[in-house]
Amino acid sequence: YTSSWAMRCPLGQAGDRLWVRETWTAAMHDPKGPADCLYRADDNRGVEDLAEAKWTPSIHMPRWACRLVLPLVSVRVERVQDITEEDAKAEGVERISAGPGWECWMGYGPSSSCKTARDSFRSLWISIYGEASWDANPWVWVAEWDHVEVRK
Numbered sequence: 001y002t003s004s005w006a007m008r009c010p011l012g013q014a015g016d017r018l019w020v021r022e023t024w025t026a027a028m029h030d031p032k033g034p035a036d037c038l039y040r041a042d043d044n045r046g047v048e049d050l051a052e053a054k055w056t057p058s059i060h061m062p063r064w065a066c067r068l069v070l071p072l073v074s075v076r077v078e079r080v081q082d083i084t085e086e087d088a089k090a091e092g093v094e095r096i097s098a099g100p101g102w103e104c105w106m107g108y109g110p111s112s113s114c115k116t117a118r119d120s121f122r123s124l125w126i127s128i129y130g131e132a133s134w135d136a137n138p139w140v141w142v143a144e145w146d147h148v149e150v151r152k
Contacts, residue, residue, distance in 0.1 A: 009075045011143045018145075020068035021058040034067035034151050069149040080125060081137045088121035090144075 012018060023040035027047075031037055038044050040055055083091075094106035096113055105120035107113050108127040114120040126134050 007077075009077075009141050009143070011075065011141060012072050014072055014074050016072045017149075018070040018072055018143075019063060019066040020070065020148075021061040021066070022068070023055050023058050024061055024065055025053040025055050031065070033064060037065050037067075039067070067151045069151065070145040071147070071149065072143060073146050074144045076142050077139050078142055079137045080134065080140050083118060083121055085116060085118050087142070088117035091121055091124075093117050093120040093124060 024037050025040075026036060027038045028036050038047065038050070038053065044050055095117075096104040096106055103115075103117075105114040105117050106123075107120065108124040111123065114123060122134060
């Protein structure tokens with residue numbers, strides 16, 4: 001007996017382009033695109049009247065104001081505990097230090113450091129979703145892109 005099931009990834013499929021929403025504000029009246037906007041994530045020192053800017057939350061960002069696009073290269077499903085060392089690094093866990101023959105990674109729970117990026121990812125997962133979630137080993141979507149397109 002063989003069982004198979006298919007489910008569409010909510011992020012899309014390979015070849016799709018995901019647009020990134022950011023907290024933003026218009027830098028001028030009647031903005032027409034990203035060049036006419038300021039983004040909270042940037043260093044906007046020196047911009048006049050920034051303290052009085054009315055920031056719009058990312059959830060309300062219109063498509064025309066988007067400056068970051070992620071071309072989706074692949075999508076797959078795997079168990080969270082199957083994450084590899086390289087995939088954990090790609091998830092963005094923070095390396096604390098490295099020396100000849102050793103690395104040290106951020107611990108996101110009671111432990112302040114981890115020996116591997118995978119252990120660091122595990123501690124981050126548990127800090128967000130709880131130990132029971134890690135132990136349940138849920139299926140997760142893995143979306144990969146190889147570069148970020150920046151519109152100006």
